[in-house]
Amino acid sequence: MITFAIGLSIVLLLVILFLLFRIGTLASIFRGSTQRAAGTTKTSNKVNSLLMLLFLIVGGAAFAWSFADAWDDMNQPIASVHGAWTDSLFWTTMIVIGIVFVITQILLFWYSYKYQHKEEKRAYYYPHNNKLEIVWTMIPAVVMALLVFAGWKTWTNITSAAPADSVVIEVMGKQFSWLVRYPGPDGKLGEANVHLIDATNEIGVDFSDPNAMDDFMPREIHVPKGKPVHLKIRSRDVIHSVFLPHFRVKMDAVPGMPTKFWFVPTKTTAEVRTETGNPDFNFELACTEICGRGHFAMRFILVVDEPEEYEEWLASQTPFIEQNPQLLTKFTLDSKDQVVLKKSTEEVKTEL
Amino acid sequence: MSSTDISLNKDVHHAHEEHDHHHDQNFFEKYIFSQDHKVIAKQFLFAGIFWGFIGGFLSIIFRLQLGWPEATFTFLEPILGNWIVNGKLDPEFYLALVTMHGTIMVFFVLTAGLSGTFSNFLIPLQIGARDMASGFMNMLSFWVFFLASVIMFWSLFLETGPAGGGWTVYPPLSALPQAISGSKGGMTMWLISMALFIVSQLLGGVNYITTVINLRTKGMSMTKLPLTIWSFFLTAILGLLSFPVLLSAALLLIFDRSFGTSFFLSDIYIAGEALANTGGSAILFQHLFWFLGHPEVYIVILPTFGIVSEVIATNARKPIFGYRAMIGSMLGIAVLSFVVWAHHMFVTGMNPFLGSVFMFLTLIIAVPSAVKVFNWIATLWRGNIRFTTAMMFAVAFVSLFISGGLTGIILGNSALDIQLHDTYFVIAHFHLVMGAAAFFGMFCGIYHWFPKMFGRMMDEKLGAIHFWLTFLSAYLVFMPMHYIGIAGFPRRYYSWTGFDAFNTFTDLNSFISIAAILGFAAQLIFLFNFIYSIFKGRRATANPWHSNTLEWTTPVNPGHGNWPGEIPAVYRWPYDYSKPGAPEDYIPQNVPFSQTQSSNLPYERDLE
Numbered sequence: 006m007i008t009f010a011i012g013l014s015i016v017l018l019l020v021i022l023f024l025l026f027r028i029g030t031l032a033s034i035f036r037g038s039t040q041r042a043a044g045t046t047k048t049s050n051k052v053n054s055l056l057m058l059l060f061l062i063v064g065g066a067a068f069a070w071s072f073a074d075a076w077d078d079m080n081q082p083i084a085s086v087h088g089a090w091t092d093s094l095f096w097t098t099m100i101v102i103g104i105v106f107v108i109t110q111i112l113l114f115w116y117s118y119k120y121q122h123k124e125e126k127r128a129y130y131y132p133h134n135n136k137l138e139i140v141w142t143m144i145p146a147v148v149m150a151l152l153v154f155a156g157w158k159t160w161t162n163i164t165s166a167a168p169a170d171s172v173v174i175e176v177m178g179k180q181f182s183w184l185v186r187y188p189g190p191d192g193k194l195g196e197a198n199v200h201l202i203d204a205t206n207e208i209g210v211d212f213s214d215p216n217a218m219d220d221f222m223p224r225e226i227h228v229p230k231g232k233p234v235h236l237k238i239r240s241r242d243v244i245h246s247v248f249l250p251h252f253r254v255k256m257d258a259v260p261g262m263p264t265k266f267w268f269v270p271t272k273t274t275a276e277v278r279t280e281t282g283n284p285d286f287n288f289e290l291a292c293t294e295i296c297g298r299g300h301f302a303m304r305f306i307l308v309v310d311e312p313e314e315y316e317e318w319l320a321s322q323t324p325f326i327e328q329n330p331q332l333l334t335k336f337t338l339d340s341k342d343q344v345v346l347k348k349s350t351e352e353v354k355t356e357l
Numbered sequence: 358m359s360s361t362d363i364s365l366n367k368d369v370h371h372a373h374e375e376h377d378h379h380h381d382q383n384f385f386e387k388y389i390f391s392q393d394h395k396v397i398a399k400q401f402l403f404a405g406i407f408w409g410f411i412g413g414f415l416s417i418i419f420r421l422q423l424g425w426p427e428a429t430f431t432f433l434e435p436i437l438g439n440w441i442v443n444g445k446l447d448p449e450f451y452l453a454l455v456t457m458h459g460t461i462m463v464f465f466v467l468t469a470g471l472s473g474t475f476s477n478f479l480i481p482l483q484i485g486a487r488d489m490a491s492g493f494m495n496m497l498s499f500w501v502f503f504l505a506s507v508i509m510f511w512s513l514f515l516e517t518g519p520a521g522g523g524w525t526v527y528p529p530l531s532a533l534p535q536a537i538s539g540s541k542g543g544m545t546m547w548l549i550s551m552a553l554f555i556v557s558q559l560l561g562g563v564n565y566i567t568t569v570i571n572l573r574t575k576g577m578s579m580t581k582l583p584l585t586i587w588s589f590f591l592t593a594i595l596g597l598l599s600f601p602v603l604l605s606a607a608l609l610l611i612f613d614r615s616f617g618t619s620f621f622l623s624d625i626y627i628a629g630e631a632l633a634n635t636g637g638s639a640i641l642f643q644h645l646f647w648f649l650g651h652p653e654v655y656i657v658i659l660p661t662f663g664i665v666s667e668v669i670a671t672n673a674r675k676p677i678f679g680y681r682a683m684i685g686s687m688l689g690i691a692v693l694s695f696v697v698w699a700h701h702m703f704v705t706g707m708n709p710f711l712g713s714v715f716m717f718l719t720l721i722i723a724v725p726s727a728v729k730v731f732n733w734i735a736t737l738w739r740g741n742i743r744f745t746t747a748m749m750f751a752v753a754f755v756s757l758f759i760s761g762g763l764t765g766i767i768l769g770n771s772a773l774d775i776q777l778h779d780t781y782f783v784i785a786h787f788h789l790v791m792g793a794a795a796f797f798g799m800f801c802g803i804y805h806w807f808p809k810m811f812g813r814m815m816d817e818k819l820g821a822i823h824f825w826l827t828f829l830s831a832y833l834v835f836m837p838m839h840y841i842g843i844a845g846f847p848r849r850y851y852s853w854t855g856f857d858a859f860n861t862f863t864d865l866n867s868f869i870s871i872a873a874i875l876g877f878a879a880q881l882i883f884l885f886n887f888i889y890s891i892f893k894g895r896r897a898t899a900n901p902w903h904s905n906t907l908e909w910t911t912p913v914n915p916g917h918g919n920w921p922g923e924i925p926a927v928y929r930w931p932y933d934y935s936k937p938g939a940p941e942d943y944i945p946q947n948v949p950f951s952q953t954q955s956s957n958l959p960y961e962r963d964l965e
Contacts, residue, residue, distance in 0.1 A: 026816070026818075026819065029818055030816065030818075033818075042743075042901070042902075042903060043743070043745050043814065043817065043901050043902060044672060044743025044744055044745035044748065044817075044902070045743055046817075049744065049817065049818075049821065050742075050743065050744050053744040053749060053821060054742070054744060056825065057749075057752065060828070060829075064832065068836060071836075071837065071840075072840070075837070075840040075862075075865070078840070078844060078861040078862055079840045079841075079843040079844040080843070080844075081844055081845055081858060088776075090772070091772050091773055091775060091776060094770070094772060094773060095767065095773050095776075098766060098767050098770065098773065099767070101766075102763040102764070102766055102767070105727075105759075105763060106759060106760065106763055109730060109734065109759050110756060110759060110760075112734050113733075113734055113737070113752065113755055113756055113759070114752075114756070116734065116737040116738055116740075117737060117742060117752050120673070120737060120738070120739060120740045120741065120742050121742050121744065122741050122742055122743045122744070123741065126741050127674075127741060127935050127942060128673060128674040128675040128739060128740045128741040128934065128935035128942065129675070129738075129739035129740075129935070130675070130676065130934075130935050130936050130937055131675065131676070131678065131735075131738075131739065132676040132677075132678070132679075132680065132932065133678060133679045133680065133681070133682070134678075134679075137679075137735070138679050138682045138728065138732075141727065141728060141731045142724060142727075142728055145723055145724045145727040145728075146724050149720045149721065149723055149724060149766075152720060152766065152770065153716060153717050153720050153770075156716055156720075156770035156771060156772045156773065157713050157716065157717070159772035160709065160712060160713055160716065160770075160771045160772040161709070161713065163772060163775070164709035164712070179626075180536065180627070199624040199625065199626045199631050200631045202626040202631060209626065238706075241624070241625065241626045241627075242529065242533075242536065242625055242626060242627040243529045243530040243533070243536050243627075244527055244529065244530065244639055246704065246779065248779075248845070248847065250776070250844075250845035250858050251858070253775060253776045254775070255704045255775050255776065255778055255779075256704050256706065257704055257705045257706055259639050259640060259705065259706055260529055260622075260623060260624050260625050260639060261622075261623025261624040261625075261635075261636075261637065261638065261639065262623075262638065262639065262640060262706060263706075264705075264706030265706075285857070286857065287857060289856055289857060289858050291847060291856060291858070291859075292847070293778070293779040293780070293847040293848075294527075294779065295452065295522060295523040295527075295530065295849045296530060296536075297449070297452075297530060297536050297537040298448045298449045298452075298537065299448070300448075300452070300849060300850065300851070301448070301847075301849075301850040301851040301852055301853070301855065302855050304855055304856055
């Protein structure tokens, strides 16, 4: 019954609107405005050009207000060295384009208002001015050159080789969570292979590699403040992307192609908690490359410790293989099988 | 309608005079399998509008989810069926929605609907040709597109859903049916549909290029062409060079999906088993895709550059400022569009040195784009502007193009792209610069050439209401998205509430959704105006906008062959508006200089 009533009222509304439209059309025929060239009707030109001006003023004010209002929410805390560089470059560029934005929009709408159609007036025949064209080609060219230079310098710094003393962490994306591996005391990550993956050994670490024996896989990432952190990024199924919004870090995790990103954290989790006044604040790792059903839920926590806290945490970790010793037995068997398998395929090849 | 038919038949007779015999066309030849460029243009237009409403409707559904993530949408069950589980949108269906929204809008509306309509309609009419170089190929182009449309539309109704890996369909997600249900039958149909779509684009593109080069009327040199034709010409060249690359990517993906090859697959463990694929590169697909994908955004926006230039000049009653600079900047943009594709891939792990090269090339594009904007504004300066609906859309186009284009300077900078890549900042950027702006260009074209297409005028008052609601909602939707993007909100997220970093801006997201619904509703006004005016609109005169270009020298309802008599010759450029000394404020291209002694410039005195 209610649906029927709603339907009926919508139909009635449409009928009324249609009648209004017909009346308007007939009235304009009666007034003779249909005899004039399109777009030269006095009132409609006046109204529309005035609306253009109004759009500029009200729209500009609304934009400025909403921008200021959203300011606090849109600025995520920065917690890395290069994050400060990119943020300052971002806001510098924003100011440059902001100036162009304001000037061009004002001219566009002001001219629209000012040069609205008038019966007695005639437009100014002004087909070209080469000097003007050169000027307004050169100015953006110079500005672009400066921006390219600033961007190139920052980009080269960010993507330079990671320092040798970095904390190395492997981050692996999978549907739909992150796997993290530390190299342990020897500082070397053991070999891994996608064919060794099973329910326990989710990264597919090759435990016949001695470097793998002390590798550990924590449930949170911990990094020390002030030291370079080198993320070695991989994926085991589809493309994911490591995004650490507070560190201005983003790098795709691509199956079959390891990638990397290094950065230096500048604030501990505790420091940001006091800074933002939010006792529950945590650095988060999110996925930014569409990867399936759980794309929006690939959350992982990253904790920045003071260096000494970090050392304590490191010391408290036990190697993965110590937690899962049963893997080792299964693993050696597996690798023997593989060797056999390899041999037999080689034999087949030579026979062929 | 009967009077229209009579004139059509008469013109058909004329055009075929040179043949020994002619036959009357039956209904199918005239309206369905027509080889007349004007009918084909209308077919593309109707198809484009249909797809536009589908694509818009899909975006409304996912905006509901984003605006009110906690709400239950049981009322959508009648349309969406099992995609709504306990009042909640299925997350994979959400991804399918954004995928199909992107595919439909970029390819089916803003490529086929836009180029298909206006290149087909305007090229022969504005260069002074009876029809396209090959009417048959032109017809084929539409019907292959139609087939592609049917397949894409059909995929919406599959039980496993349409393609769901994003409109960029990056493998391995799109290659592995285990990864997402959208990569099952939906993805297969997506690939087949796109392969057909590309065939249609190539058939159309070859025709546009050939027609512009070979069939220009007497006197119509390349430097007397309206900017519309220049833009369609360059668009067709871009399409011809880039679409085959997408076809190759699609074919390789089909091989990976169905025939066990490993072009894009390597070292994958999924659904409890390690796959045998090895040695492929997922990044290779991205290179191939964006080698089309980037020119594609210019394929979308270039035609509207032409349309808007034409409409602004006509309605400001002024010559377009810097005609040659406008052509030069379009050429520059067209060339550069081929060497910037990797700016979509700064954070894919590509060599950082390549990143710097592509940053440099990308930011150069800002220069010709800026020149275009300055020229449009200079055209308005001291004009005598008639605010027809088309003109308002043209002015708004420039505004949106500025707003969206400027943020491209930020995203093209690889260092800044690290934080902003795949966030709502990108969404805001491209929706303004190539989404909303291209739509505004398309509306501008529809309102402007409607009288030539259907012999009647669209209602200007309804047009104004449609314009203001659309313009307002375009800004209300996409401006706030910048804030959300600066905060780092990732795109293609079903919901952000799981993250502490992204649980702000809930009110703003509801606001955006409301504005989107308003914008969509405003399009119903357009639809009514469009359909109503085809049948009941005010009858148009032959040249209602007092325009200079050749299409306005045809009869109100141009028949097959376009001009009943001889094709007019061209003597001057198309922008002689408000020339001092001329009695009227426009001089059509087919008026010789010998007839306009009073307004001729010194160097024009001795011209024909």
